[in-house]
Amino acid sequence: MLKIAVMGHGVVGSGVLEVFYKNRAAMERKAGTEMDIKYVLDLRDFPGLPYSDKFIKDFELIANDPEIRVVVEVMGGLDPAFSYVKRCLEAGKSVVTSNKELVAAKGAELLRVANEHDVNFFFEASVGGGIPIIRPLHACLVANQIDEIAGILNGTTNFILTKMIREGMSFDDALALAQQLGYAERNPAADVEGFDACRKICILASLAFGRHVYPEEVHTEGITQLTLEDVEYARAWGGVIKLIGRAKRLPSGKVEAMVSPALVGNDSQLASVDDVFNAVLVRGDATGDVVFYGKGAGKLPTASAVVADVVDAVKAQHSSTSLRWEDNPAHDTVQGYFDNEVRMYVRISYDNFDKAMRAVVDLFGGVKPLYRSGSEDEMAFITGVCTEREMTQRLDALAARGIPVLGKIRVLDY
Amino acid sequence: MLKIAVMGHGVVGSGVLEVFYKNRAAMERKAGTEMDIKYVLDLRDFPGLPYSDKFIKDFELIANDPEIRVVVEVMGGLDPAFSYVKRCLEAGKSVVTSNKELVAAKGAELLRVANEHDVNFFFEASVGGGIPIIRPLHACLVANQIDEIAGILNGTTNFILTKMIREGMSFDDALALAQQLGYAERNPAADVEGFDACRKICILASLAFGRHVYPEEVHTEGITQLTLEDVEYARAWGGVIKLIGRAKRLPSGKVEAMVSPALVGNDSQLASVDDVFNAVLVRGDATGDVVFYGKGAGKLPTASAVVADVVDAVKAQHSSTSLRWEDNPAHDTVQGYFDNEVRMYVRISYDNFDKAMRAVVDLFGGVKPLYRSGSEDEMAFITGVCTEREMTQRLDALAARGIPVLGKIRVLDY
Numbered sequence: 001m002l003k004i005a006v007m008g009h010g011v012v013g014s015g016v017l018e019v020f021y022k023n024r025a026a027m028e029r030k031a032g033t034e035m036d037i038k039y040v041l042d043l044r045d046f047p048g049l050p051y052s053d054k055f056i057k058d059f060e061l062i063a064n065d066p067e068i069r070v071v072v073e074v075m076g077g078l079d080p081a082f083s084y085v086k087r088c089l090e091a092g093k094s095v096v097t098s099n100k101e102l103v104a105a106k107g108a109e110l111l112r113v114a115n116e117h118d119v120n121f122f123f124e125a126s127v128g129g130g131i132p133i134i135r136p137l138h139a140c141l142v143a144n145q146i147d148e149i150a151g152i153l154n155g156t157t158n159f160i161l162t163k164m165i166r167e168g169m170s171f172d173d174a175l176a177l178a179q180q181l182g183y184a185e186r187n188p189a190a191d192v193e194g195f196d197a198c199r200k201i202c203i204l205a206s207l208a209f210g211r212h213v214y215p216e217e218v219h220t221e222g223i224t225q226l227t228l229e230d231v232e233y234a235r236a237w238g239g240v241i242k243l244i245g246r247a248k249r250l251p252s253g254k255v256e257a258m259v260s261p262a263l264v265g266n267d268s269q270l271a272s273v274d275d276v277f278n279a280v281l282v283r284g285d286a287t288g289d290v291v292f293y294g295k296g297a298g299k300l301p302t303a304s305a306v307v308a309d310v311v312d313a314v315k316a317q318h319s320s321t322s323l324r325w326e327d328n329p330a331h332d333t334v335q336g337y338f339d340n341e342v343r344m345y346v347r348i349s350y351d352n353f354d355k356a357m358r359a360v361v362d363l364f365g366g367v368k369p370l371y372r373s374g375s376e377d378e379m380a381f382i383t384g385v386c387t388e389r390e391m392t393q394r395l396d397a398l399a400a401r402g403i404p405v406l407g408k409i410r411v412l413d414y
Numbered sequence: 415m416l417k418i419a420v421m422g423h424g425v426v427g428s429g430v431l432e433v434f435y436k437n438r439a440a441m442e443r444k445a446g447t448e449m450d451i452k453y454v455l456d457l458r459d460f461p462g463l464p465y466s467d468k469f470i471k472d473f474e475l476i477a478n479d480p481e482i483r484v485v486v487e488v489m490g491g492l493d494p495a496f497s498y499v500k501r502c503l504e505a506g507k508s509v510v511t512s513n514k515e516l517v518a519a520k521g522a523e524l525l526r527v528a529n530e531h532d533v534n535f536f537f538e539a540s541v542g543g544g545i546p547i548i549r550p551l552h553a554c555l556v557a558n559q560i561d562e563i564a565g566i567l568n569g570t571t572n573f574i575l576t577k578m579i580r581e582g583m584s585f586d587d588a589l590a591l592a593q594q595l596g597y598a599e600r601n602p603a604a605d606v607e608g609f610d611a612c613r614k615i616c617i618l619a620s621l622a623f624g625r626h627v628y629p630e631e632v633h634t635e636g637i638t639q640l641t642l643e644d645v646e647y648a649r650a651w652g653g654v655i656k657l658i659g660r661a662k663r664l665p666s667g668k669v670e671a672m673v674s675p676a677l678v679g680n681d682s683q684l685a686s687v688d689d690v691f692n693a694v695l696v697r698g699d700a701t702g703d704v705v706f707y708g709k710g711a712g713k714l715p716t717a718s719a720v721v722a723d724v725v726d727a728v729k730a731q732h733s734s735t736s737l738r739w740e741d742n743p744a745h746d747t748v749q750g751y752f753d754n755e756v757r758m759y760v761r762i763s764y765d766n767f768d769k770a771m772r773a774v775v776d777l778f779g780g781v782k783p784l785y786r787s788g789s790e791d792e793m794a795f796i797t798g799v800c801t802e803r804e805m806t807q808r809l810d811a812l813a814a815r816g817i818p819v820l821g822k823i824r825v826l827d828y
Contacts, residue, residue, distance in 0.1 A: 130701035287544035
């Protein structure tokens with residue numbers, strides 16, 4: 001009988017236990033062996049559960065128990081998750097995790113350690129919750145060059161944006177509602193500032209391009225500056241605002257990567273992804289665009305991805321799969337973002353329309369103005385394409401000519 | 415060096431050769447072994463290709479060559495593909511196919527033969543072209559019960575419908591354009607009558623529900639009866655018409671399965687799938703709704719799926735994976751379609767509006783009428799839910815009361 005340890009009994013951890021015991025027979029059939037969970041590691045007590053006797057507080061019991069072949073890490077955070085996971089791999093145990101922070105910061109190192117010890121480090125649940133994305137992306141790579149990935153990777157911000165777009169709710173009200181519904185944390189920074197989406201695009205980009213992309217390399221903007229006026233202009237333009245994490249292979253060998261709000265046209269497959277749903281668009285040279293869509297978070301979707309990884313880890317025992325990428329200690333996989341090409345939605349206010357339009361045309365050439373109802377001292381427009389550096393210079397010049405810039409959002413073409 | 419044979423050098427077959435030689439180094443790295451294509455079986459001659467020396471016309475060379483470990487079947491059709499594939503499996507060779515007709519008609523049998531001989535029968539490319547769907551669905555099954563699958567499974571019909579919806583092109587003109595662009599065959603019946611979509615939903619349903627669903631069991635309607643008037647009423651209702659293949663687990667243990675045109679609301683993830691794209695929605699009890707989207711056909715997308723399967727077959731040598739389902743020689747997996755529950759869009763013409771409305775209300779209860787511009791002697795409405803049997807009776811009764819039914823389309827809620 002193969003034995004498993006689960007480290008962490010929070011939302012995902014308790015879901016893993018639930019899904020495991022519900023589907024145990026089917027899992028054993030697929031894995032070709034009987035299996036059971038031997039330990040659940042958590043500092044808290046959970047009396048009255050059918051598996052309360054499995055709880056332990058000492059990690060050493062797991063590390064030193066040769067019977068444990070697969071360890072599930074669902075504690076979250078880097079410390080002590082990183083040292084625990086590394087020690088398990090070094091002890092010849094495969095590890096399955098849903099911890100995106102861990103994979104984004106330490107993926108290359110942990111994959112190398114796993115490979116050196118002929119075990120596996122799997123992390124399907126770290127991106128897109130229950131949406132199968134890591135494994136299909138890895139399979140796609142066999143016969144494709146992945147050129148680009150773009151996704152709605154954070155359900156909380158997508159819920160907030162959906163409320164702003166569909167119901168005209170303000171950012172603050174939508175955030176409060178998300179908190180009330182349990183979609184957002186009390187401290188929502190990791191979601192609304194884009195850090196969570198950043199970790200996820202780092203994981204996808206590392207896998208797709210074969211070299212670790214670190215979160216520190218990726219310019220990241222959140223959604224806290226967005227207003228209902230922006231939403232209205234986006235509608236006038238024919239699109240919606242989404243928080244998009246994206247990464248693109250450049251001819252130089254570097255990667256363009258960024259997380260930011262973006263206008264996407266209504267006919268984009270990403271435009272219709274609403275509420276807490278996620279979607280990942282993968283652009284391969286043979287497959288063309290493939291999109292994976294589903295619930296990006298939640299107890300049971302995430303737990304089901306973890307449990308599927310456990311079965312794969314059991315099946316792949318005694319061999320390390322080809323799932324890995326190179327480390328890049330220099331942290332220079334990503335091109336400096338000022339060199340990225342960009343097209344921008346810009347919202348300005350003015351006293352004198354003719355003077356404002358002259359300044360805009362001088363700096364940006366011919367543009368199509370966008371209007372919203374009931375407003376006479378402001379407008380918006382979509383620029384042509386230039387580098388981020390030039391864009392910043394032009395926007396600064398606009399302000400210098402007495403035209404205040406009220407808002408700006410990148411325009412993407414997916 | 416592991417040797418491969420490719421049977422069939424049509425569009426997909428030549429794509430397989432192209433993708434294989436382009437990605438050979440990466441494939442060998444992933445597979446952990448060197449490999450090459452030894453034979454290409456085709457009755458035609460292809461002089462002047464870099465691999466022209468590999469062509470053979472005699473299948474026996476493949477069947478009797480112990481060096482051949484993996485065989486790619488991309489001939490299409492049942493005869494001789496079925497007997498060739500079966501003999502390869504019996505000879506201990508794994509087989510990869512893109513042939514949906516073969517898998518839909520003989521999948522259970524071929525999977526059993528593969529299992530008996532410790533080899534594999536893989537068919538990722540048979541559904542959704544380059545979209546990874548078979549393997550993710552199989553992985554989903556580890557920790558999920560799949561309750562329902564619905565998809566836009568045929569790119570040709572979706573292209574035609576998109577032209578009707580977006581450009582007001584008639585069915586005949588859109589079909590002619592699809593033929594001109596190479597999306598539709600000279601004889602378009604397999605596409606426009608829904609047979610192709612039927613085979614694909616059979617494959618997905620068999621995998622999801624564990625028992626073979628035969629195409630003969632699945633009530634199948636094509637798109638040849640659809641008119642631009644239907645498209646206009648669908649718009650008035652707030653949706654679009656798509657050709658949907660679907661299958662649903664019933665409490666009785668049977669499966670509800672059908673291919674038909676359907677109205678789906680504009681906020682459905684399936685509504686925005688346009689042109690030759692496909693999408694498959696999978697409803698799992700833990701994951702919720704997951705959607706896979708991409709190009710459902712085409713030389714390189716399909717070939718890349720075949721090639722990824724080849725690598726998996728090489729990696730899984732000497733063991734048969736858990737990918738399989740039970741046969742059902744009685745062909746009664748699917749519930750008789752008259753027992754299905756249905757909601758219908760109905761289009762009628764009338765001489766006397768009040769008389770028509772009285773008949774409609776008598777037979778269907780309160781309904782919301784739909785109108786289209788410029789028409790005064792017809793209308794449409796959406797019924798409540800009843801069985802297909804009752805629906806047929808009510809529509810017959812409507813006609814008997816002198817109200818001609820000009821069109822009817824099922825309304826789905828995805």
